[in-house]
Amino acid sequence: MNGLKHVLTAKDFSFIQMLELFRTTATMKTMYQNPAHRAALRHLLVRDGVPLFFRILSDPSTRTLASFEDAIRALGGTFSTGILEFSSKAKGETHRSIARCIAPRCDGIIIRDDHDEYAAQHMRDTVEDYGLATSIICAGSGDREHPTQMLIDLFTIWERAEEKFVNGALVYALVGDLHSSRTIHSLLLGISEFGGVIFLVGPPEENIPPWIYQEIEKRRPLSISRVINPMEIADMIDFWYFTRLQDNLKFRAVSPQEKQHYAQKYGVEDTLRARMRNNAWILHPLPHGEEYPEKIDMIDPRFIHFHQADNGFFMRMALLKKIFVPSADLTLLAADTETITISGNLIDFEVIARDVNTICINPLCLNIRINGNWIHTNQNTKLRLQKRKPATICMSCYPG
Ligand code: NCD
Numbered sequence: 001m002n003g004l005k006h007v008l009t010a011k012d013f014s015f016i017q018m019l020e021l022f023r024t025t026a027t028m029k030t031m032y033q034n035p036a037h038r039a040a041l042r043h044l045l046v047r048d049g050v051p052l053f054f055r056i057l058s059d060p061s062t063r064t065l066a067s068f069e070d071a072i073r074a075l076g077g078t079f080s081t082g083i084l085e086f087s088s089k090a091k092g093e094t095h096r097s098i099a100r101c102i103a104p105r106c107d108g109i110i111i112r113d114d115h116d117e118y119a120a121q122h123m124r125d126t127v128e129d130y131g132l133a134t135s136i137i138c139a140g141s142g143d144r145e146h147p148t149q150m151l152i153d154l155f156t157i158w159e160r161a162e163e164k165f166v167n168g169a170l171v172y173a174l175v176g177d178l179h180s181s182r183t184i185h186s187l188l189l190g191i192s193e194f195g196g197v198i199f200l201v202g203p204p205e206e207n208i209p210p211w212i213y214q215e216i217e218k219r220r221p222l223s224i225s226r227v228i229n230p231m232e233i234a235d236m237i238d239f240w241y242f243t244r245l246q247d248n249l250k251f252r253a254v255s256p257q258e259k260q261h262y263a264q265k266y267g268v269e270d271t272l273r274a275r276m277r278n279n280a281w282i283l284h285p286l287p288h289g290e291e292y293p294e295k296i297d298m299i300d301p302r303f304i305h306f307h308q309a310d311n312g313f314f315m316r317m318a319l320l321k322k323i324f325v326p327s328a329d330l331t332l333l334a335a336d337t338e339t340i341t342i343s344g345n346l347i348d349f350e351v352i353a354r355d356v357n358t359i360c361i362n363p364l365c366l367n368i369r370i371n372g373n374w375i376h377t378n379q380n381t382k383l384r385l386q387k388r389k390p391a392t393i394c395m396s397c398y399p400g
Contacts, residue, residue, distance in 0.1 A: 004017075005323065006120075006124045006135055006136045007137045007147055007319070007323070008121055008124060008136070008147070009138070009145050009147055009186070010145060010147045010150045010185075010186040010187075010189035010190050011189055011215065012147065013151070013193070014193060015193040018151070018154060019158075019166070020322075021151060021155075021318055022158045022159075024318035024321060024322065025155050025311070025314045025315045025317075027330050027331075028318050029311075029314045031330065031333075032314065036337035037337055040333045040334065040336060040337045041075055041333070042074065042075065042076040044320075044325055045072065045075040045077030045320065045325070046076045046077075051078045052078070052108070053077065053078050053079070053080075054068075054077060054107060054108045054109070055080055055109050056068060056080070056081040056082070056110045057081075057082050057087065057098070057110070057112070057113075058081070058082075058083060058084060058110070058112040058113075058140075059083070059085065059114040059115075059140075059248075060085075061140070062287070063312060064112060064139050064140065064312070065081060065112075065139075067309075067312035067316050068110050068139065068316055069081065070313050070316075071313055071314075071316035071317040071319075071320055074313075075317055075320055075321065077107075084112075095113070095116065095119045095122040095126070096122050096125070096126045098123075099127060099134075099136075100126050100130060103126070103127045103130070103132045103134040104132060104134075107133070107324065108134060108135040108136075108323070108324070109134060110139050111123055111138060112138075113141065114140065114249055115142055116141070116142055117141045117143065117145075118141070118142075119138075119142075120136050120137070120138035120141055121141075137323075141182065142182070143179070143181070143249040143250070144185060144209075145182050145185050145186045146182040146183045146185075146186045147186050148315070148316060149285050149312075150183070150187050150189065150190040151190070151319065152309075152312045153183070153187050153241070153283060153285065153308065154187070154191070154194075155314075156283060156311050157170070157281075157283075159311075160304075161281075164238070165196075167194075168194050168220060168221075169196070170196045170197070171197045171198075171199070171236050171239075172191065172196055172197070172238065172239045172241065173198075173201055173230060173233060173237045173239075173240045173241065174187065174199070174200055174201070174243075175201040175242045176202055176242055176243035176244065176245070176266045177202065177206075177243050177244070177246045177266075178200055178202035178203075178207055179202075179206040179208065180246035180249045180250055181243040181246055182246075183285040184241070185208060185209070185212055187241060188208065188212055188216060189212065189216070189219075191222065192215070192216045192220055192222050193219060195221055196222060197222075197223045198222060198223065199225055199226075199233050200227065201226075201228070201229075201230045201233075201266065202266060203262075203265075203266075204226075204228055230266075231271070231272060231275055234272060234276050235275065237280055238280060238281070239281050239283060240276065240280060240283065241284070242266070242268065242284045242288070242292065243284070243285065244287065244289040245258070245262040245289065247259065259290070262289075263289055263290035263291040264290075267290065267291025267292060268282070268293070273300065281302055281304055282302050282304065282305070283304065283308050284305040284308070285305075286308075286309055292305075335353060336352075336353045337352065338352070339352055339353075340353050340356075340381070340385070341381075342368070343380065351370055353385070355371050356368055356369070356370050357369040357370065357371070357372065358389055359385050359389050359391055360394035360397065361391040361392065361393060362397045365397050366378060366381075366382055367396050367397075368381070368382065368385060368389075374394050374395055376396075
């Protein structure tokens with residue numbers, strides 16, 4: 001995925017790019033369990049000794065902000081978070097002006113605007129117009145799209161059912177606020193790269209926006225049907241995706257009664273739960289309202305929304321790596337944390353692979369450079385290091 005600079009829409013990711021990203025996410029997850037690898041990851045977002053710096057601008061959010069912040073921190077970058085309602089946007093400043101002011105001194109801007117679906121695009125246009133290197137990452141654009149949530153959702157599906165998913169053989173039910181759920185919109189675009197059968201379950205008077213249908217038509221075959229009652233399809237569904245009523249994204253007041261009615265119709269109650277397949281999985285981008293009983297995951301392991309939320313951290317680490325250090329090799333980074341035994345002429349000793357700077361390419365010379373000093377070693381040590389260390393001609397060969 002070399003060359004990815006901005007993330008504005010789910011359309012920015014092809015089938016191949018997503019698979020590549022899923023593998024990187026899985027590697028991030030494994031590495032994070034190992035304390036030495038976790039420490040090594042903290043060097044990833046550091047350029048010439050300086051941590052990359054991110055500005056996060058957002059409308060109120062918990063998971064998305066926290067997982068972006070945690071991911072940046074885990075990779076050694078730094079950030080500053082500002083809530084939009086307390087920023088100059090409240091005084092009427094445009095995204096273009098904000099971007100021009102802050103972009104020159106940061107490597108990335110992560111922007112979530114609940115009311116302006118083109119906020120990220122305007123910022124992208126601005127940095128490009130001014131020839132700035134800053135990346136713009138959309139973390140939610142009005143009620144239009146949520147591309148990074150789409151990556152998290154698809155990664156969670158890929159983890160559970162890779163083969164069927166990649167072959168477009170899964171059946172999905174996307175339930176709830178079809179019109180305003182930006183996560184449903186982006187998920188549909190994402191699934192359309194892989195194919196599958198989709199049932200949209202939601203209020204009969206509402207539907208997903210026409211532009212999404214038009215986009216999907218350009219992609220893989222996707223069978224989409226509307227359903228009013230989820231009971232009708234329960235025994236067919238591999239993955240359920242529930243959403244809350246998106247009251248914060250609607251340009252009208254939503255009454256508590258409306259929310260309650262919605263939760264009853266498009267939520268999970270016991271009869272539906274009993275009808276769902278034993279091997280089905282149930283996702284939700286969170287936060288859930290009354291459509292989900294609070295502790296449902298503790299009584300029914302098919303509900304994996306917290307696992308899905310945990311994946312957000314690893315997916316965002318993978319995404320940051322792809323954008324900012326695409327050529328960094330995580331396998332080498334992990335290998336660099338290994339302790340290796342150096343067999344010298346007199347004694348054997350141990351070093352962390354990371355401390356080995358270079359090895360000599362002269363076949364007659366067995367020197368390696370460790371923390372700035374040339375050390376004589378044996379052929380075995382040199383061969384073990386050869387693949388992963390830069391080569392040079394050592395000073396013993398050319399003492400002058
Ligand atoms: C979603 C969002 O903001 O669109 N949440 C999230 O990013 N975790 C879904 C929602 O708010 O319902």
